[in-house]
Amino acid sequence: MKKIGLLVVIVLMVVGFFYFDLNRLLTLDGLKSGLEQFEVWRNKSPLLVYGAFFLLYIAVTALSLPGAAIMTLAAGALFGLVWGVLMVSFASSIGATCAFLVSRYLLQDAVQKRFGGRLSTINEGIERDGAFYLFTLRLVPVFPFFLINLLMGLTRIRALTFYWVSQVGMLAGTLVYVNAGTQIGHLDSLSGILSPSLLLSFVLLGVFPLLAKKLTDAIKSRxxxxxxTKPKQFDRNLVVIGAGAGGLVSAYIAATVKAKVSLVEAHKMGGDCLNYGCVPSKALIKSAKVAHQMRHGANYGLEGCEPRFSFRSIMERIQAIIEEIEPHDSVERYTQLGVDVIQGYAKVIDPWTVEIQRQDGETQRLTTRSIVLATGSKPTVPDIPGLDEVGYLTSDTLWETLSQLDEAPKRLVVLGGGPIGCELAQSFARLGSYVTQVEPSKRILSREDADVSEFARTSLTNDGVTLLTEHKAIRCETSNGQKCVCLEHNGAEVRVEYDALICAVGREARLTGYGLEELGIETKRHLVTNDYLQTLYPNILAAGDVAGPYQFTHVAAHQAWYAAVNGLFGHFKKFRTDYRVIPWTTFIDPEVARVGLNEQDAKAKGIAFEKVCYGVDGLDRAITESEAKGFVKVLTVPGKDTILGVTIVGEHAGELLAEFVLAMKHGLGLNKILGTIHTYPTWAEANKYVAGEWKRAHAPDRLLRWVEKYHSWRRG
Structure with missing residues (x-):
C-alpha cells in the first residue's frame, strides 16, 4: 500500500505539471521570455528565488520531467557561473538520487526476482565496476540522465556511491551548460549571437562529449x-596469435597497410577450416553425393548401380585437396606478403609483450603495440562416463584416424544433431556406414525452424541414418569385445553397438595456455570483448571462434578486418563490429542456408513479420536436374518488402542465399529483386519467384478493380 500511495503521489505531481502547463516555462522560449521577470524577483527576494529554484530543480530531476537542461541554462543566466554551477551541481545530484531511490523502492525487488538470471551478468559488472561505469555514463551521456537514474535504481549499486559519482561525473557537463546560460543571459541584441564568448559556449556544448569520451578512455586506460610498464619502443606494430581464418586475414591487412606484423602459429597454417573443418568435410560430402547419385541413376535416365570404391582412396582425395589449397595459407605466401611468420607457441606476458617458444627450440620475445588473439576453437567432448576408455573421434581427429581404413566404419555413432553432426552422419551413411545419430533435444538443427528440421530429418533418414532424438548418452562401455553407448530415452535405457563414435556436439574456444588468466582477461564461453573486439586491454583484440558469438570461417574473416584496423588505427578511429547480416549454411543434401531472422527467432523476440514462401518443386531448373525439393522462405516487415530474414532449403542453397545477403546489407527489398533480370533457367530464379509471391500477396486489389473497369470501358 505504501508503494501504491507513493506511485499515486508521483503520478498526480506529473499530471499536475502538464495540466497547469508548467512545461511551457521549461523551454528555451519560456526561458528567454521570463528572464526579465526572474531578475526582478531575484533582486527583490534573492534568498527566496535561490531556494525556490533549488527545490524546483530537485523536483524536476526527481520526477524525471523534461526541462532539466533548460533549467541548467537558466541557472547560468540568473545566478552567474559560480553560483549557477554550485546550485545545479547539488540540486541535480540530489534529484537524481531521489529518482534512483524511488525506482529502487518501487521496482528493484520485482525486477530482480523476475529477471534475476538474465541480470546476473549486469549485477556482477555493477558490483565490480559500477562506480566507473556510472561515471562514464555521467561524463558521456550515452543515455538521457533520467533513464540512468531509473535504471541504476534497479541494480545493486550503493545509494551513497550513486550520489557521489553523480556529483563528480555531472560536474563538467554542468559547467559547460551553465556557462552557455550565462552567455544567453547577456544577449542584448541579435548581433550578440555572433559574440566570441557565446560561440565558444556552443562549441563547448558540441565538443564536450568528445572530450569527455577521450578523458574517460584515458582514465580507464590508466x-x-x-x-x-609500457615499452618506449616496440618491435612490432601487431602480433597475431593463430593462423586460422581470423589470424591470416588480420596479418594480411596489417601487411597491406605496411605495418610490421608477426603471425604466430603453433600447429598448421590455415587452422581448423583448412585442415579439419570446412575443406575436408566438403570434399567428403562431394564424394558421398556422387556415390548417392550413382545409386539413384534412374533419376537421371541412367541405370543405377552400387558404387565400388576404396574408402582409403576417398581419404587420399581429401588430403590431396587440402594440399592443393595449402599454398593459399602457407608460410611462403605470407612471408612474400610481408608477414613475419613464426611457428611456435605464443604466450602474452604483459599487454605489450609476447613470448614465443619456437619450434626450433629458441625462445623469442616481441614487444608490440597491439595483439590480435585468433586462437580458434576445438571440438567439445561431452562428459560421458567411459568415453575416454572406449575411445572416440572428433571432427578434428577423424581424418587422420580413418585415413588408413579401406572401408568406412560399418557401424558409426554420431553424437550431436547440429550442422557438423548432420553433415558427417549423412556423408558416412551414403558411403556405406550404418549410422546412428543421437540428439538429446526433440529435433535436429534446433536453431532452424521446425519445418526445416523436419526436412533435414527426412533427407537423412532417406539416406539410411537412424535418428534417435530425445536420447541422451549416459555412458560408454565395452561388452564381449563390442563397443557400445548406453542412451536414456523416456526413462528407459537403449544400447547401441558401434565400431566408431564421433563426438559432434559443438566447439569451444581455445582459451588456456596464452597467458590470459595471468592478465585477468575475462573469459566465458569465449573471450569477453566490447563492440570493437577489444578485451580488458584495448590494445589486445580478438577475432574468430575465440571471440564469438558466431563460429563460422566467414565471420572470423569479417571480424579480422575490425580487429586489425582497430588494433592499428584505433587511437584515431575505432570501428564497431557489424553483425547485422550474418549468413550461414549447413551442407547436408539438400543444403540449408539462412540469413537474418527465421520464424522461431522472430517469435521469441516479439518481432512482427509476414511470411512468403516459394516451393522449389515449381522451378524449371530444379525439375531438369531431378532436384525439385526444398523451398525459399522470406520474412518481411508487415506491409513492406523490407527483408527480415531468409531461409533456403534446396540444392545450391548457400549460393542462392548470397543475393539476399547483399539485399539485406544494402537495404534492398523484394521489389528490387523482382525487378532484377535472372538468367533462365537457373536456380537463382527461385529468388525472383519468391519476390513475385510477395508481390502477388500485396497486389493493390482496389486499384486493379478500377483498372478492370477501365479496360472494359475501352472495349466498348
Missing part, C-alpha cells in the same frame, strides 16, 4: 595498465 586504470587498466597501471600494473605494467
Amino acid at each position: 586504470r587498466v595498465y597501471r600494473a605494467y
